[in-house]
Amino acid sequence: MTILVLDDDADIGIAARLLLQRRCGPVLTLQQPAQLLAALRSQAVDLLLLDMNFLPGRSDGAQGLALLQQVLALPEAPRVIVMTAYAEVELAVQALKLGAFDFITKPWDNARLLATVQTALAGRVADDDGDVKRPAEESAVMRELRRLLATVAPTEAPVLLLGAAGSGRSTLAQALHQASAHTSEALTVLSPAAIEAPEQTLAALRGGSVLLDEAFALPLAAQQRWLAALIAREALPEAPRLISSSQLAEAQLFDVQRVLPAWLYRLNTVVLRLPGLRQRREDIPRLAAQFLAQAAARLNKPPRPCSPQALQQLQAQDWPGQLHQLRQACERAVLLAGGPRYEIADFGLADGAGETGVAALELGGETLSLQARERAAVAQAMNDAQGNISQAARLLGLSRAALYRRLEKHGF
Structure with missing residues (x-):
């Protein structure tokens, strides 16, 4: 997999190459936007990291958006991750609407950049001969979720993440934090039902972001206590960015025997819904490729492509355990595969694995x-x-x- 970085700051290209080359493959760098299209036509590039502003004093991103459209119009277009400053998140949203895969804010967090690049590169699937590679399509629902995240992340609005167990709520919370103005500080994860003194806990937080995990798994009286503590905390300086999560069905959130309305309304200014894998089967090849590549690197195993037949059968599974179940199946495939490609038998799916999970x-x-x-x-x-x-x-x-x-x- 080849990565190309286009940024007029040579130090950006050097930093990206040092971080990514050992983990992801060759990294090429350019500083002149006029050289980009010729470079893409002369060599195969899987991923482009594209800065959005190249002229001194300009921050509208017009040149970057124009380049993005030209790149995506190429017959063998790479995936594109745009790079913006924190003040240019609206520009990142425009880029996503035009077809960019994702965006990174500068200065970037190394772990966040590496994860984003690995996800983009993993989203490549082989043809029936296992040779030619093309981008795996991302589901419309995930493209919309990515667009909403880019819009909401830089604001201070409380965000509620809804999704089944294993659907990726913690990952989405981390992405929200990394794209916010609080990214230089920590994301603190709290389980409210395991904390007996919310007043002291919240009062101790300074800046960063806080994730209230399973925020509604509390008796009503405890919800009232947390609500009062949260209101008191917001009057103090350096209030953290508030994110909460729940695996409850949306209708259950409005059951007054289960959820205090005032507690819900304090947390759900913006709601992001994570669909289960059954609702976005087209994402499974991309996710499987990502999990297989990550597991192979961690377990020191050789990289292998996944056979088209195996991908088709992975897509046919229901995956009640969501992302965690798929990740476990991929780890097992990496451990057991002996052939040139991953086959469905390597994943250890029990009969009816859509219901019972990994064997x-x-x-x-x-x-x-x-x-x-x-x-x-x-x-x-x-x-x-x-x-x-x-x-x-x-x-x-x-x-x-x-x-x-x-x-x-x-x-x-």
Whole structure:
């Protein structure tokens, strides 16, 4: 995979090359926008990092937007990540509407840039011969979610993330934080139901962003207490950016026996909804390629393409465990694959895997998927309890605190 960086600041290109070349492949750099189209026609480029302003004193991004349209009109167009300053987020939104894959704000966070680049590069699929590569299409619902994130991230509006367990709420929260004005400080994750003193906890926060995970898994009285603590905290200096999440169905949020309306309205100024994989099957090839590449790098295994037949069958699964279940299946494929390509058998999907998830891997009588089984049990209990922490804990025979530790452990 080849990356091209176009920025009139030579230091930007050097920094990008030092960060990305060892992890992602060759990185080429340009400083003159007039050279871009010729460079793309003369060599295969998979990903372009494109600055939006090249003229001194200009910040409207007109030149960058024009280049973006010209690049995307090429027969073998690379994916494009645009690079903007924090004050130019509206420009990034325009670029997304024109077809850019994503945007990065400068100065960038290395982890955020690396993750964005890896995601863009992973979204390539092979033809039936496994040779020619083309961009995997992103679902319309995810393109719209990406556009909304770019619009909302630089504001101070409270954001509520809704989605099933394993759908990627924590990842979206991190993306919101990284694209906000608070990115130089930490994203603090709090589980309200596990905190007995919200007043002291919130008062100690200074700047950054805070994620209230499963914000509605509280008795009504506790919701009232958190609401009062939050209102008091907002009057103090350096209030953090507020993000909250829930796996409750949207209709359940308006059940006054479950959710205090004032608590809901304090948190849901903007609502971002993460669809399950069943609602965006066209994203599965891109996600599978990303998870396979990440697992291969982490486990020191050779990279392999995924056969078209395997991709088709992965798309046909329902994936009730969402992204986590798909990621586990990809990790198993990386561990077990022996051929030149990943085949569906490598993923260890049980019969009817759309319902039961990843099959256990047995070796000498020892199960290598104990964590996967524990996670599946937690996911099943949360599903049966419709997100009610107390009820799920009873089903599992755990205390609420013990269940919260397992939810955090498995990334719910």
